[in-house]
Amino acid sequence: MLHRFDVIVVGAGGAGLMAALYASRGARTAVISKLYPTRSHTGTAQGGIGAALGNMEEDHPEWHIFDTIKGSDYLADQDAVEILCTEATSMVYELEHMGLPFDRTADGRIAQRPFGGHTNNETKQPVRRACHAADRTGHMILQTVYQQCIKNNVTFFDEFEVVDLLRSDAGDVAGVVALHIDSGEQHIFHAKATVFATGGFGRIWKITSNAYALTGDGVAATYRRGLPLEDMEFYQFHPTGILKLGILLTEGVRGEGGVLVNGKGERFMPKYAPTVKDLASRDVVSRAIYMEIREGRGIDGKDYVYLDVRPNTVNRYFEQDSAKNPDGTPRRLTADDIHRKLPDISDFCKTYLQVDPIKQPMAIQPTAHYAMGGIPTDSNAQVVMDARNTPVPGFYAAGECACVSVHGANRLGTNSLVDILVFGQRAGRNAADYAAGAGWPALAHNADDPARARLERIRSCTGTESVADIRREMRELMMDNVGVFRTQAMLADAITGVRELKERLDRAPIMDKGQRWNTELLEAWELGCLLDLAEVTAVAAEARHESRGAHFREDFPERDDVNWLKHSLAYGEGDGQIRLDYKPVTLGRYEPKARVY
C-alpha cells in the first residue's frame, strides 16, 4: 500500500511527538511507530528535565551551557549546546502550559532538584536545575505531548515497523518502507520530508536500562543507505542500574542526597570527585564504581556496590558536609520525602530487589543507557552526509537516534529530555517548512523490493543457529569488551566476534512463517540492526586512541586534544568494510581544559 504525506515522522517518543505536533501545524503529517506512542521509552525517564529556571536558587542558562560542554568532555558542538540550554527554559514553560504536572515549590512554581554535573559555576557546588514530576518526569512528558497530538488530530500509524529508508538516485530522502505488524503487509510512505526519531540501541549490551524496543532500527536503516553515523564510540553507562536487571535508578536519588557505598561501607565518590562527590557526571561515577569493584571493594567482593538513600545515612553526610537548603536551613531527608519524591524507584526496588530503600541500601551496577552518537545532524535537525556538513535533502533526525552533537562524549543527566523537545520541535518545524517548498522526491519503481527481499531472506533462512543465542552472545561480548573500560585487544576481539555473529545470523532460521504479528521475524531483523551498530561502535572505539568522556581506553588513558578533538563519522562501504572519517568540533566560548569534579 502507498501513502503520501508532506511529512512523516518515524518514532513516537518525545522527539517524534514534538516533531509531529509542530510539523502538523503546517503540513500533512503522519507518525509511524512500532509501539503505541505511550509505550515509548521517553516514558521511563525519571529524575527531571534540566532548565536554568532559577526557581529555587540562582542559576543561569550560561551555567547550564558550560556544564553541558564540560560534561561532554569538550566534544559537544558549542553552538548547538547554546541552543539546547537557552531554549530549555522556554521549552519547560511550554510543557507546563500544555498541562504537564510538574511538582511545585511552596510558592507554586516548578520545583527543581540537583543532578549530576549541573553546578553553580561560581561555587562549583551542585545546583537545583532538574525540573521534576516525582520520579516519573519522562512519563509525564510523553503523556503530555501525546495528549497535545490527540488534541491536534495528528495522524498515527501505530504498530508499523520501519524496515527501510527510501532515497532517490539524487540522494534525497523520499520516505520509508514499514511493515504493518498486524497484517504483515508492507506499506510505502512517500514523503517530501522524513523525520527520524527512532531512539537508541542499548539492547546491544547485556546489562541495559533500555527497553526491548530499542534496537536502533532507524539508525541502522540510515547507515545501510550510505549515510554516516557520528561519534558511535561514545556510549553512556549509567552508574546506577538495578543489579543484573539494569533497570534505571535515577540520578535524582543522589540528587536527593543518596550516596554510593562500597563493600567496606565507605562512601567512595569523594575520592574521585572531591567537590561534587556523588553528583559527578555519569562517566566519572561509572568508572569509579568499576575501580572499586576491581580493587576488591564491591559488596562481598562481588561486582556491585550499594546506592544508599536511607534517611539516617543521608542525614549523616548532610551534617558532615553542612548541606543547606536554599533558604539557609540545614538540609535533611525524611522517609516521607522518599515516598513523595521517589515513589517509582521505591516500587522498583521492592518489586525487583525485595528491598525497601527507606530501610535498606540498593544493589546497583553500571547499566548501558544512552547513545551520544547517531545520525549526524546540524542544529536545525537536518541530517548531514559528510565532514563538510552537506545536508541530505528532505531528511531530519532528533532525539537519541541523532547526533547534533549536544552531548559530545558524555551526556549530562536531564539533557536527553531537553534534547528530544528542543530538537524534536526544530525537526518538525523545519521538515514542514521544507515540505512546503519542495516537490515530490522521485520514488523508484518497486521501491519496497529491497526490504521485502531482506525480510524474505530471514523467513526462508535455514541452518542450525539460533537468533536468541546470537543475541545473547552479542550482548555478553559487547558488555565485556566494549563497556566502561576498553583496550585495543578487547576491541579487536569484539570486532571479530561481532562479524562472526553477523555471519551466523544468516544461518539462524525462524519458526513462525506466518504473516500476522510475526514478532519472531521482526526480532531477527532487529538483531541484524543491532549487530551492524555493535560493529560500528567497536570499530569507532578501536580507532580512537584517547580517553574522552564515556570512551575510556586503558591503553590511552589521557584525553588528546591535539589529535582527537574531533567527531568520528563511520560509513558502511559496499564491501562490508567500515570507513572512518572525522570532522572538527565547533568550539566557541569555552576552550577545552582539564575536567575535574
Next chain:
Amino acid sequence: MKVRVKIRRFNPEKDRRPHWADYSVDAEKTDRILDLLVEIKGHQDGSLTFRRSCAHGICGSDALVINGRNRLACKVLVMDVGRNIVVEPLRGLPVIKDLAVDMEPFFAQYRSIKPFLINDDPPPYTERLQSREARARYDETTKCILCAACTTACPSFWASDSYVGPAAIVQAHRFIFDDRDQGAQVRLAILSGGNGVFRCRTIYNCVEACPRDIDITRAIGEVKKALLVGE
C-alpha cells in the same frame, strides 16, 4: 528450578479457536513472568506472540491475565505466583494472536474523554502557578500508564464494551481535578451519559488490577460526586 507455564494460544492464520499450550522452563524465583515468555519464544516456540517493551512496569505493554489476575508480566515474579503459571490474554478485547489483543477499542475510549488540558487563556511568559495542594489533588491519576489492566478486569466493561471503562475515567479525573483545566464540564457531560461513570458498580476489580496502585474506584467515586454535587 523448573516451572510450568501454561499459555492460552491462538494463531489467526491456523486456529479456529484458542487452545492451551504447556511449557516447562528453568527459572529463578526472581525471574519476571516476562522473562519466561521471552525464554519460551527464544528457545521453544518462536511463534509465541506478546507485546513487551520497557520490562519494568512503566510502558504498559504487557498487561496479561496471570494466574487469573490482570497484571504486568514484567512486574510479577515467579516467587509471587509459584511454579504453576497460567498466562492468558486480557479479557474483553478481541484477541489478535496469542497474548496480543486489539487495543484500538481501549484507546478509542481513552480519546473520547478529551485527554488533554483544556485552557484557552493566553499563558503567562513563565509557568502558571499551582499550589502544592492543588497539584496533590490529581497526583495519583497522573500515574496511569494506559496498560488496560483495570478496564479489562471490569465486569461492567465485559458486559458492555461501550462503557468508557475505568482507565478512561482515571484519565478524565486527572484533568477534572487539575485547577489549570477548564474542561471539567465537557468531560463530566460525557461521563454522565449511559456509557459513563454510572456503569461502575464499585466492584473494585480495577483497584486490584492496577500495577501503579492507583485507587481507581475512589477516583471514579470522586468523578461521580462531582457530577452529583459539583467539584
